[in-house]
Amino acid sequence: MTTTKRLGKQTVKLQYPPSIISTASIVGKKEGEGPLKDYFDQILDDGYWGEKTWEKAESKILRETVIKAVTKANMSLGDMNYIFAGDLLNQCIGSSFGIRELEIPFFGLYGACSTMAESLSLAAMIIDGGFADYAVAATSSHFCSAERQFRFPLEYGGQRSPTSQWTVTGAGAVVLSNQGNGPYVTHITTGKIVDLGIKDANNMGAAMAPAAADTIFTHFEDTGFIPDDYDLIITGDLAQIGKEITEDILQKKGCNISRQFTDCGLKIFDNKRQDTHAGGSGCGCSAAVLAGYLYHELTKGSLNKILFIATGALMSPTSSQQGESIPGIAHAVTIQNTLG
């Protein structure tokens, strides 16, 4: 038996923190008109990208993003020991058809919009544990495939509620290695399901906020860190309403994160100009913000230590139709430029 790396209830401290040696992001047109447009590797002209369906387009976006991330690391797909990936579509076909031809041993994940932190957590632990030299963590989402699956066919032209979020079209991929000079994944706090009874599928932010607050609070308890240890605490994707609730819950527990707290769903769109209501969502949102903006700021040194928390709403249209509330989950990952 090896030394335990556990800290407190839900956190592990990596013994040999893996480096993020490369990232890539590909996003849709609307995302490419938003405030983070200069950070993405590629911006698409339309939602189909030459494919016949949105689902096939989503798979292509994920595939090309993974290839781009591996290529940017000056490596080949065959060097990757594992890929951890998932998406929002039924049976995760965005991922399975996306990586079908890549011939990389594959662990399929489902964590709804928490999937980027889930894939990053598992990839980092698998490398730290000595099972892999290189691993890819990736997720995708697509506004059009998500709308028709979870809400209404786009052709229906239904009105969106003010609390609703806009699913990002895009993907992000991260290549992790046991070699490298950072940014390092150093701590991982894995969330448990929290469900306070919210049933409104047009208010995912409120449903996920208690889970986000729970994981963030537990992270500080487990590690002994304080909010000011971080340059940025960024959730994905609570958007406006969920972010405020999360801040409130934490404030009531004596934990003030307002100075460094923001959300990927608020960063990726200019809500007023782009009419995205509460903000962005979808696993592609936090993935593209991490792989684009956050990675850039970390490698440039304008951010040195961040807490990345991806949040998921683990419901389905079937569970909502059966009167169930929305279980939330959030996983947190510490990424920093220096060790020790």
Place this chain on the structure above:
Amino acid sequence: MTTTKRLGKQTVKLQYPPSIISTASIVGKKEGEGPLKDYFDQILDDGYWGEKTWEKAESKILRETVIKAVTKANMSLGDMNYIFAGDLLNQCIGSSFGIRELEIPFFGLYGACSTMAESLSLAAMIIDGGFADYAVAATSSHFCSAERQFRFPLEYGGQRSPTSQWTVTGAGAVVLSNQGNGPYVTHITTGKIVDLGIKDANNMGAAMAPAAADTIFTHFEDTGFIPDDYDLIITGDLAQIGKEITEDILQKKGCNISRQFTDCGLKIFDNKRQDTHAGGSGCGCSAAVLAGYLYHELTKGSLNKILFIATGALMSPTSSQQGESIPGIAHAVTIQNTLG
């Protein structure tokens, strides 16, 4: 950086092999009338188990199976550091609603019917890597929820093709620990997606067979083991047709596993008497066979070393409607009573 545990292309050898210290299985009525009926912990009278919908029943089956496995280990849910779980339902609601109240840090997985081997692989690596003392791996499926989601509403009474498989109603859960005296998880071969172009969603066995053969062949290449090193090589769930194709493909590559090869989907039902056509399927099938029959035979010593390979068909009704073929995947895990 720690010592690598990699063997060959896709296999890892665990350095401190975790023990399976407890298992539990709960199955439906039909499964409880099959050849393995004496090995399950509980057999249900009907598909609802007091719930209003089949989906809620599936969640209850998973939840109660996990609780039973933890209780049988004389432990409490709070002792479990992680749970790895997934199922076949859209957005994996079988698992998320199943474990919602358990308050265990949760990694949601989607590997279709490969999920039991996927959850076992990740749980074992996370323990071996020093991240957990105890972890649960669990999956479920339900005939009625799967039929209406993937095929036809049961009320329609459609005829089943002779190549079709019967989704098992049931769940299996395994508790792994870094303490214990076996059976040990010692080797893990993680599959990549293999898709030879099969499009018939009523012939999943044929779609998954190439992936099963690929993972089994790679396992022997990577480890240097030969089939006779194993008392049993058991896939789940290729059933009759997939099993024969897998054997044929391996035979053509010079690998004869016929002496010790069987399939969970063939063991769980008496196909002739129970009219299950090609045999059983669903992630609950391999999970319940592993947690019931296989664990019993291992602890009794009538099996000492087995290769457990769970196989998944990573399609959805949407991908089939869009003319896509069925990507298959298979993950293999070596479980044995002695080390060294």
